Amino acid sequence: MTAGSDELLRLEGLTRAYPGVIANSDVSFTIREGEIHALLGENGAGKSTLVKMIYGLVRPDQGRMTLRGAPYAPARPAEARRLGVAMVFQHFSLFEALSVAENVALGMENPPAMKALAARIREVSEAYGLPLDPGRNIGDLSAGERQRVEIIRCLLQDPKLLIMDEPTSVLTPQEVEILFKTLRQLAAAGTSILYISHKLEEIRALCDEATILRRGRVVATCTPRERSAREMAELMVGASLAVPARRPQTRGEIALEVTGLSLASPIPFGTALKEVGFSLRKGEVLGIAGVAGNGQDELLLALSGELPAPAGAIRLAGRPIGGLGPAGRRRSGLVAAPEDRYGHAAAPDMSLVDNAWLTASIRMGLADRGFIRRAKTREFTEEVIRDYDVRTPGPDVAARALSGGNLQKFLMGRELKQGADVIVINQPTWGVDAAAASAIRQKILDCAGQGAAVVVISQDLDELMEIADTFAVLNLGRLSAPRPVEGLSTEEIGLMMGGAHGMEEAHHAG
Amino acid sequence: MLSLERRANPSQFWLWFTPVLAVILTMVAGGLLFALLGSNPFTVIRTIFWDPLAGTNASYFRAQLFIKAAPLILIAVGLAMGFRAGIWNIGAEGQYIMGAIIGASVGLAFFPTENRLIFPLMVAAGAFGGWAWAMIPAILKTKFNTNEILVSLMLVYVAQAILAKASFSFLRNPDGMGFPGSRNFSTYPAARNLDLIERSGFHWGAVAALGVAVAAYVLLTRHGIGFRIRLAGQAPRAARFHGVSPTRLVIFCLGFAGALAGLAGIFEASGPSGQITENFATGYGFTAIIVAFLGRLNPLGIIFAGLLMALTYVGGSLAESRLNLPAASIQVFQGMLLFFLLGVDMLTNYRIRYGAARVKGAGA
Numbered sequence: 001m002t003a004g005s006d007e008l009l010r011l012e013g014l015t016r017a018y019p020g021v022i023a024n025s026d027v028s029f030t031i032r033e034g035e036i037h038a039l040l041g042e043n044g045a046g047k048s049t050l051v052k053m054i055y056g057l058v059r060p061d062q063g064r065m066t067l068r069g070a071p072y073a074p075a076r077p078a079e080a081r082r083l084g085v086a087m088v089f090q091h092f093s094l095f096e097a098l099s100v101a102e103n104v105a106l107g108m109e110n111p112p113a114m115k116a117l118a119a120r121i122r123e124v125s126e127a128y129g130l131p132l133d134p135g136r137n138i139g140d141l142s143a144g145e146r147q148r149v150e151i152i153r154c155l156l157q158d159p160k161l162l163i164m165d166e167p168t169s170v171l172t173p174q175e176v177e178i179l180f181k182t183l184r185q186l187a188a189a190g191t192s193i194l195y196i197s198h199k200l201e202e203i204r205a206l207c208d209e210a211t212i213l214r215r216g217r218v219v220a221t222c223t224p225r226e227r228s229a230r231e232m233a234e235l236m237v238g239a240s241l242a243v244p245a246r247r248p249q250t251r252g253e254i255a256l257e258v259t260g261l262s263l264a265s266p267i268p269f270g271t272a273l274k275e276v277g278f279s280l281r282k283g284e285v286l287g288i289a290g291v292a293g294n295g296q297d298e299l300l301l302a303l304s305g306e307l308p309a310p311a312g313a314i315r316l317a318g319r320p321i322g323g324l325g326p327a328g329r330r331r332s333g334l335v336a337a338p339e340d341r342y343g344h345a346a347a348p349d350m351s352l353v354d355n356a357w358l359t360a361s362i363r364m365g366l367a368d369r370g371f372i373r374r375a376k377t378r379e380f381t382e383e384v385i386r387d388y389d390v391r392t393p394g395p396d397v398a399a400r401a402l403s404g405g406n407l408q409k410f411l412m413g414r415e416l417k418q419g420a421d422v423i424v425i426n427q428p429t430w431g432v433d434a435a436a437a438s439a440i441r442q443k444i445l446d447c448a449g450q451g452a453a454v455v456v457i458s459q460d461l462d463e464l465m466e467i468a469d470t471f472a473v474l475n476l477g478r479l480s481a482p483r484p485v486e487g488l489s490t491e492e493i494g495l496m497m498g499g500a501h502g503m504e505e506a507h508h509a510g
Numbered sequence: 511m512l513s514l515e516r517r518a519n520p521s522q523f524w525l526w527f528t529p530v531l532a533v534i535l536t537m538v539a540g541g542l543l544f545a546l547l548g549s550n551p552f553t554v555i556r557t558i559f560w561d562p563l564a565g566t567n568a569s570y571f572r573a574q575l576f577i578k579a580a581p582l583i584l585i586a587v588g589l590a591m592g593f594r595a596g597i598w599n600i601g602a603e604g605q606y607i608m609g610a611i612i613g614a615s616v617g618l619a620f621f622p623t624e625n626r627l628i629f630p631l632m633v634a635a636g637a638f639g640g641w642a643w644a645m646i647p648a649i650l651k652t653k654f655n656t657n658e659i660l661v662s663l664m665l666v667y668v669a670q671a672i673l674a675k676a677s678f679s680f681l682r683n684p685d686g687m688g689f690p691g692s693r694n695f696s697t698y699p700a701a702r703n704l705d706l707i708e709r710s711g712f713h714w715g716a717v718a719a720l721g722v723a724v725a726a727y728v729l730l731t732r733h734g735i736g737f738r739i740r741l742a743g744q745a746p747r748a749a750r751f752h753g754v755s756p757t758r759l760v761i762f763c764l765g766f767a768g769a770l771a772g773l774a775g776i777f778e779a780s781g782p783s784g785q786i787t788e789n790f791a792t793g794y795g796f797t798a799i800i801v802a803f804l805g806r807l808n809p810l811g812i813i814f815a816g817l818l819m820a821l822t823y824v825g826g827s828l829a830e831s832r833l834n835l836p837a838a839s840i841q842v843f844q845g846m847l848l849f850f851l852l853g854v855d856m857l858t859n860y861r862i863r864y865g866a867a868r869v870k871g872a873g874a
Contacts, residue, residue, distance in 0.1 A: 306750050327753030338751060347745035349520070357737065358752050370734045398520070 006033045008192045009054070009072070009085075009161055014063035016049050022216050023049035026063070029211045029218060031161065036183060036193045038203040038224060040236050041213035042405070042433035047196055050213070051163055054194070055087045056080035068160075078109065086154035087163040090431065092146050096139035096269050103138055104153045124155050128182050139269035143292040144175035151182070162186065163194045166431060168202060170292050170459060180206055198433050199462075200229035212236050237435040252282025255453035256334070256422045257315040263302055271295040271477045273302060278472060278482050280422070280453040285444065286482060287468025288457045295477040296457045297339065300426040303455065304336030305329040316422060330362045333421035337411060339430060339457075341404065345411050348400035352392065355399050356381040356414055363418040380417075388413035389439065405432040412440050416447050423447060426457040441467050514860040524857040529804060529811070532851040533818070539850070540843045549833055557832060558825030558843075573711030574824045575817065577782045581606070581774035583719040583816035585798035587726045588767030590807040594730070595739040596746070597763045601647065601662025602771040603795025604669035605640035609772020610779040611676050612639025614786050617701035618681065618693055628700040633714075633776055640772020641765050643669065648764035652757045658764065670791060677788045691787040695780045703781030715777030719816070722770060726809040739763065771795060800848045822847065 007030055014027040024046045031037045041047045052058040054065070056074030065072040067083060074080035077087075094103050101118045105111035112120070118134035125132040130148045138146060147167060154162055164183075168176045183193055183206065197203055203210060204224045212220040212235050220235045261276040273295050280286050290296060301307035303314065309322035316332050324332065338344045346355045357377050361367045366377045381395040388409040392402055399407055412428060428444060429437035445467055448454050457474070458464050464471060465485060472482040537559075541551030562571035585602045592599045599605075613636025620628050647661035681692040695702050703713050730736035742749040742759055750756070774794065779786055801819050805812030826840035 304751065305753070325753050325755070326751060330753075336751075340747070343745045344747040344751055347741055347748045349744050350741070354737070354741075358741065358748065361734070367734055371732055372734065372737060374732070 007031075008033045008035075008068060010066045011050075011054075012064050012066075014050065014053060014060045014065070016053060016058060016060050024053070024060070025216045027213070027216070027218055028063075029221060031192050031194060032209075033160075033192055034187050034190045035209060036187050036195055036207045038207035038210035039194055039196045039213065040198075040200075040203065040210055040232060042236055042435055045213040045236070045433070046216040047213055048165075048403075049216075051087070051165065051194070051196065054080070054161075055085060055163060081157055081159075084158070084160035085163070086157055086159035086161070088147070088150045088154055088165065088167060090166040090169065092150055094138045094146055094149060097137065099135055099137055100132060100141075100149050101134035103149060104134075104156065107153050108156075120156060121152055125152050128152075128155065128185060129178065130182055143170035144172065144178075147171070147179070155186075159191060161192045161194060163196070165196045166198070167195075168197065168199060169430060172291055173461065176202070198437070200224075200232050200434065203232070204229060233434045236433070251284060252451060253317075254279050255282045255284075255317060256280040256455070257318075258303075259313055259315075261302060261309060261313045263298065263307055263309060265295075265298045266301065266307060267297060270298055273298050274477045276302075276474075276477075276479045278479060280455065282421070282451045282453055283448050284470065285448050285454045285456060285468045287464030287471045287485065288455065288474055288479070289459065289461060289464055289471065290457075290474035292459055294474045296426055296459075296474060298477070299474065299479075300336060300338055300424060300457060303334070303424045304338065305334075327362060330359065330418075330420075334424065335359065335363070335415045335418050335420040335422075336424040337415045337426065337428070339426040341407050341411060342400065346399045346407060349398050351398060352385070352390075352395045352402075352410060353378050353381045355410075356384065356395075360414055360418055363420065384410060384413035384417060387417070388443070389436070405436050408432050409436055409440065412443065416443050420452060422453045422455070424455045424457075427460075428456060428458065429460065429463060437463070513863050514856065515863050516860055517858075520858050521861075525806065528854045528857055529806065529815070529851060531854050531857075532804075532847060535850040535854070536843065536847045539846050543839060543842065543846075544835070547835065547839060549835060554829055554833060554835065557829040558822060560825075561828055562821060562824045569709070571824050571828070573705075573709055575820045576711035576716050577713070578820035578823050579816040580713070580715040580719045581778055581794045582798050582801045582819055583723055583812055584715065584774040584777075585767075585771045585795055586801035586805060586812045586816060587719075587723050587809050588770035589798055590802040590805065590809065590812060591726060591730070591739055592763035592767050593802060594743045594807050595759055595763050596743045597760055598659045599644065599647070599662050599764055599767045600659050600799065601644070601664075601666045601795070602767060602798055603791060603793065604662070604666035605643045605768040605771035606775040606778075606795045607666075607669040607673050607791050608643040608775070609636040609638075609640035609769075610775030610786060610790060611673065611681070612636060612642075613772070613776030614692060614695075614779045615676075615681060617695065617698070617780065620700070621693060621698055624700045626700070629703070629780070632701055632780060633773065636772045636776025636779075637769040638772065640775060641769040643772070644764040644768020645761075648761050651764075652760050658760070662764075666795070673786070673790060674788045677786055677790070681786050683785075692785045694785045696784045701780055703777055705781075711782075713777065713781045715774065715781060718773060718777065720813065722773075723809040723813050730809065735762070771798075797844075800844070803848065804851055819844075819847075 009031045012028050014024055016024045027050060039047050049058060053060050056077045056079055072083065074083065101114055101121055104121060105114065105117055111117060121132065121134040130152060132145065132148050132152060138149065147170065167179060171179060187193055195207055207224050210222050210224045210232065211218055212232065214236060224232065257279040259277045261273055263273045265272050271294055276299065278286065298307065302309050305324055305326040305328065311320040311323035314322040316334055319332065321329055321332050321334065342348045347358065357366055357372060360380060364380050366373050366380065378395060384390065385392060385395060390410045391406050402410065415423060428440050432440065441463065444454055444456065456464065456468060468485050470482040471485045471488060473480045537555055541555055544554040545551045562568065562575060585606060589599055589602055613632045616635035617628060617632040643665060646665060647658040650656040650661055651658045677690045677692065682690060683693040703715065705711060705713050730739065738749065738752065738754045738759065741752055742754050779790065783790055797819060801812060801815045804819065805815035822844055826843065829835050830837055830840055
């Protein structure tokens with residue numbers, strides 16, 4: 001990779017250490033003009049830190065970057081944006097009560113008049129096949145549409161390099177196709193794209209080059225089209241991967257029965273649940289798909305006990321538990337794992353030991369007349385850390401100090417190790433790398449193999465296909481009738497999800 | 511350029527060192543203030559911080575120290591539990607007054623009966639009075655979602671009106687020749703809150719303050735209730751996921767703080783103050799808010815914070831009388847303490863960097 005005229009960004013020997021951990025060590029690679037460059041790596045491999053250095057959120061301790069031959073060392077994201085580097089984050093930063101144009105204006109240093117801005121948004125969105133009405137409120141948009149707002153916000157700055165962090169995790173297959181078309185169009189027009197994802201098939205379909213990070217170092221660069229997904233995954237993990245082993249099909253008696261569950265949403269701009277009903281046998285895994293914001297969070301709250309329901313609407317082995325709160329349900333044998341790790345499933349500022357006690361105190365006998373049994377809690381915490389390969393300096397660090405994937409492994413272990421009869425999980429592998437995701441899925445299947453009934457709510461269809469026995473879709477708060485997974489095609493499911501609604505014309509310009 | 515970087519883990523060193531730093535900074539800034547007022551700053555600082563402990567007549571001032579610290583600690587411990595849970599009881603002063611009135615009423619109702627059970631009964635009634643007064647904002651919050659900050663604060667003024675009424679009419683000493691104020695408990699042995707050691711200032715309130723602080727510390731760090739309080743304050747959604755009932759939490763935290771403030775009130779009324787007068791309330795309930803934060807909302811820290819605050823009170827009035835300093839300058843000095851404490855507080859969770867801004871913390 002000698003300096004050529006088509007070289008956009010060159011990283012040389014970038015190193016960045018945090019107390020106790022080296023996030024990046026001597027990272028060098030080059031992104032060419034108009035190239036879609038994949039950045040691959042496990043959680044904790046240093047992808048976020050690297051991207052933050054490029055975007056000016058973090059400064060490197062050592063090493064240097066050059067942008068089109070000129071030294072590049074942004075001190076702030078605003079400086080990075082001025083020099084033509086834009087980023088779409090995994091978690092959107094949009095105000096739901098404001099319109100698309102207002103949200104875009106909020107991100108600009110010198111926003112033009114609202115009318116001119118709206119016209120400009122319309123123009124750019126048409127040009128890239130991402131139709132978007134600037135006057136609509138964010139609260140009314142789907143996750144895919146919200147992502148378009150973020151992308152268009154970046155495109156308005158006419159960036160030379162667009163960084164995308166896990167862009168497809170919230171999209172339906174149809175929406176992914178639209179996004180890919182847009183990204184290809186952008187690349188053809190000369191914009192380089194740094195694409196971060198764990199979904200190896202996507203990277204093979206989209207990217208020209210891939211840089212693979214492991215433990216903060218570049219371990220390989222390759223052309224994804226020439227490698228299999230499995231090969232890349234193994235480069236990333238540094239070991240061979242196991243495909244989850246399915247257990248023999250054994251169906252026990254009914255463990256969980258939900259009938260006619262209708263609840264208003266406690267979340268602003270949330271979706272009410274309407275007549276949700278399903279039943280689940282021991283050892284069965286029910287996969288619930290759906291585009292984000294169609295009642296997934298509400299369903300989890302209703303099942304975990306945070307949202308009170310009519311007693312008879314939820315039955316555990318025949319016993320009505322709808323009226324019980326989270327503690328009562330855990331005692332009865334139902335555990336739940338919400339999607340949002342920071343602040344819902346875990347208290348970010350509390351230690352892992354405290355976070356273990358948060359849900360495991362009842363079932364694991366970690367309380368004695370109300371007092372916390374500290375030694376026993378610590379033991380359980382260490383067990384979870386060990387069995388789920390959680391990378392942490394120890395059980396006493398604050399939960400927020402762990403990377404997203406590591407915290408997710410910890411939280412999954414915390415629920416799955418409690419020996420519950422029914423386990424409800426929302427997004428078990430959101431933002432988790434391939435190796436850890438496959439380990440988590442295997443553990444879920446192991447629990448089902450031991451007789452637990454599992455409800456997995458996920459937006460990752462491949463994941464549901466891999467682990468679920470029966471499949472249902474949550475759409476506008478209604479749950480479709482569960483169907484056996486065997487015999488369902490991905491396309492069929494995508495259509496069931498309603499993700500294709502209004503998408504056909506989305507690419508008339510692209 | 512100076513910038514702040516969020517620490518991955520809160521610093522244990524700074525957690526305990528920031529109060530010390532705040533005191534040092536207060537001494538420096540306060541010294542400047544006193545110098546500007548034309549006093550020798552070293553003399554003033556010594557008068558405030560040293561003379562009450564070891565100067566002339568120190569034994570009297572040391573007793574004053576316990577007398578002032580005990581109610582501050584009792585109230586602050588209760589408030590800290592609520593503050594930890596994100597429940598802002600600003601009306602401890604009112605609960606303190608109501609505890610004193612109810613407790614004193616029970617005691618005076620038995621006058622002049624001599625019985626060992628009267629004093630314990632008064633203490634229980636005092637705790638009940640504070641608790642009941644705190645239940646007003648608690649129930650309004652849980653039933654109608656009112657703001658407990660406003661309701662509890664407004665109730666202070668209601669309590670002050672009741673206090674005035676009590677000292678002028680229904681608790682007025684019938685043998686007092688028409689002077690306002692209740693019968694003095696120093697004349698009623700069964701109801702008297704005596705110093706446990708003669709003239710030490712160490713009365714039953716001080717014993718209760720120490721016991722409650724230690725018990726609250728154990729509750730907060732070792733017990734499920736304390737865990738739920740901490741959790742609700744740090745991550746409200748995680749608290750609901752754990753199974754915390756917001757209603758029960760509000761009732762518990764306000765009730766606990768109210769009962770302790772009521773205890774402080776009755777110990778004061780039956781001991782150092784000796785009677786209910788319209789000037790009975792001197793702001794312990796408000797100062798305790800500062801004490802709670804000065805002690806890092808930690809019950810053990812609050813013991814030290816309460817003693818320190820009492821020292822600035824005792825030393826402050828000493829400086830006022832001996833050095834002729836205006837009373838307002840002493841209040842500014844106490845205000846500085848809270849200002850610096852809150853100012854340097856961020857060192858616990860942030861580190862100062864010389865160089866460009868790094869807003870985001872450790873990632874991977």
